[in-house]
Each structure stands twice: as structure tokens, then as C-alpha cells.
Amino acid sequence: MTERVDETWGSDxxxxxxxxxxRAYVFIAVDHCSGEFVGAxxxxxxxxxxxxxxIR
Known part of the structure; x- marks a missing residue:
């Protein structure tokens, strides 16, 4: 985990x-600090x- 928003994002x-x-592929990104959804x-x-x- 990180202590600042927009420092580390996770993706899956x-x-x-x-x-x-x-077939369809779904990509997501989440901010590790806030837990907020970044994009899909x-x-x-x-x-x-x-x-x-x-993340664009």
C-alpha cells in the first residue's frame, strides 16, 4: 500500500x-491508496x- 493518492495503481x-x-477481455485499474476506480x-x-x- 501507499500513503499518497495517484502514486501506485494496480491493474487486472x-x-x-x-x-x-x-471472447471479450475487460481491463481495470484501481488506485492503491484510495481504493478508487481509475478506469476500465x-x-x-x-x-x-x-x-x-x-489509465489513459
Whole structure:
């Protein structure tokens, strides 16, 4: 944990299957100090570039 907001963020990804679109990847980012939600992004691919989208 950190003592200042916007110092350290955590991220995670999950994969799900949809009946129409197929695979979908959901990326999230959370501030470690405040626990606040920073951003989210859903995509059909799981590249390193897609993983950066929640913090843009």
C-alpha cells in the first residue's frame, strides 16, 4: 500500500465469452491508496496496448 493518492495503481484483466461477439477481455485499474476506480476498458484482444487503456 501507499500513503499518497495517484502514486501506485494496480491493474487486472478478466476474460469472458459472449454468445454473439465471442471472447471479450475487460481491463481495470484501481488506485492503491484510495481504493478508487481509475478506469476500465473492454476489448476483443488482450495485448499490452489494450492493458494501458484504463489509465489513459
Amino acid at each position: 484483466m478478466t476474460e469472458t465469452i459472449t454468445t454473439i461477439e465471442g 476498458h473492454a476489448a476483443s484482444g488482450a495485448s499490452r496496448w489494450e492493458a494501458l487503456e484504463p
